[in-house]
Amino acid sequence: MSSTPPQVLLGVSGGIAAYKSAELLRRLTESGHAVRVLPTEAALEFVGAATFEALSGQPVASGVFSDVPSVQHVRLGKEADLVVVAPATADLMARLAHGRSDDLLTAALLTARCPMLLAPAMHTEMWEHPATRDNVALLRSRGTVVLEPASGRLTGKDTGPGRLPDPAEIFEFSHLLLERADALPRDLEGRHVVVSAGGTREPLDPVRYLGNRSSGRQGYAIARVAAQRGARVTLVAGHTAELADPAAVHVVHAPTAREMQVAMHEAATDADAVVMAAAVADFRPVDLAENKIKKGGGEVPPLRLAENPDILAGLVRERPAGQVVVGFAAETGDETGGPLHHGREKLRRKGSDLLVVNAVGDGKAFEVSDNAGWLLGADGGEQEIPNGSKALLASRLWDAVRARL
Structure with missing residues (x-):
């Protein structure tokens, strides 16, 4: 990205989930993006223009006759990154798919030539209707990124697919498309992929455990990107680190x-690709104390350890024909060689x-947003992967996996 702030158009259409766009707007502006909000008239029934103006520092308009001399309906789309x-x-999505431009937002969408990301939100029946599915397919065929929605509570008591993905997740994909415009092709459709993430905790007593510093962010990014590439x-x-479940992803804890060994082997039986990104503890305590171990008496109780199973090696041994298996290695280097060695x-x-x-070490890889x-x-x-977001590394990884499928 250039040294000037990326120019982002944030469109907001009229659904109850419009209130979540304020959090997305806050994330975009606080991370250095220059954001112009273009709500529809229906969106302004849910969130007032003053909210968007206060958070963006930019004026808000919805009609094509606002600020006519500057030709906003053309200029805003052409200037956007x-x-x-x-x-x-x-x-x-129906209006965009069929080229309508009857308000400022849809007009700007037709003039934009930059990456475009749509985050759907609607009732399950609307999302699954053939008309909506056809419109989504048409938009994707033109290069528009249409995210898979999350599943969960909808308006009223209904639940199901159609919920707006978490604003943090939408922000992650927005940043990814600015890093790499072609990061989310629909090239994994029809594939089943299994990803592990996070660290394991091996209990010592009811309050203590052996573990590591893995936050799970890289594995979650790998899962998110795969789901939005159609898998x-x-x-x-x-x-x-209390990460929200990714949209359109089945999560097993x-x-x-x-426990991870059992879950991975069960899930991998019909998988096209397996990515072992979790940081699995190498050892576990042999003895699990029923009560909290107390200090005192001047003696330190001995800690006997047993070696944990090598999950990656087992997946490699038992993989079905054609399955692609990916491992991760967190290395610090020593007197015999560096991390790459x-x-x-x-x-x-x-x-x-x-x-x-x-x-790893010195603030690298663990508990940070980049990798x-x-x-x-x-x-x-x-292939060297330069520093960037964890979603960017995930996109490069899926490129390599896809080439081997």
């Missing part, structure tokens, strides 16, 4: 290494098709 519409109602995704999650050795030992090597590393292939290929 990214267009995001959240929520995108069935009506808005059916199973996410096996260990301990994570497995807090310990042995140890990554190459791990790839040789594990036998996976691909291995992502991350250099970098190397992507190693069993065929000898090596």
Whole structure:
């Protein structure tokens, strides 16, 4: 991205989820984006213009006859680096699919030539209606990114698919498209992928455990990107930093290494690709105390450890024909070699098709929003992945997996 703030058009159409666009707007502006909000008249029935103006620092208009001399309906779309519409109602997507431009938002959408991201929100019946599905397919065929919605509580007592994805997730995809415009092709449709994420916790007593610093953010980003590239995704999650379940992803919780081993092997039986991004504890306590271990008496109780199963190696051994298996290696380097050296050795030992090597320590990889590393292939290929968002690394990883499917 350039040194000037990215110019983002945030379209808001008329659905109850419009109130969540204020949080998305806050995230965009606080991260340095210059945002102009274009609500529909219906959206202004849910959220007032004053809210959008206060959060964006920009004027808000919905009609094509606002500020006529500046030709806003053409200028705003042409100047944008990214267009995001959240929520995108069935009506808005129908109008865009068929080229209507009867308000400022749809006119700007027709003039924009930058990446465009639509985050649908509507009742399940509307999302699943053949007319909506045809409009979504048409928009995607033209290069528009239409996110899969989340499942959950809708208006009233209804639940099901059609819920607006979490604003944090929409923000992550918005940032990703500014980093890489072609990061979300629909090239994994019809595929089942399994991803593990987070760290495992091996209990020592009712209040203590052995674990690690993994937040789960990289694994969650891998699952999110796969789902929005069309895959059916199973996410096996260990301990994570209270991350929200990704939209359109089936989440299985497995807090310990042995639980994760069972869950991964069950999910992988029919998977086209398996990504082992979780940070699994190498050891677990042999003895689990029924009560909290007390200190005192001057003696430190001994801690006996047993080795945990090697989940990645087991997945490689038992994989069905054609399945692509990806591992992760968090390395610090030592007197025998650097992180890349140890990554190459791990790839040789594990036998996976691909291995992502991350250099960790000094604020790298763990508990941060960005990541970098190397992507190693069993065929000898090596690709350096420059520092960027974890979603960007995920998109590069799925490119490599897709090439091997």
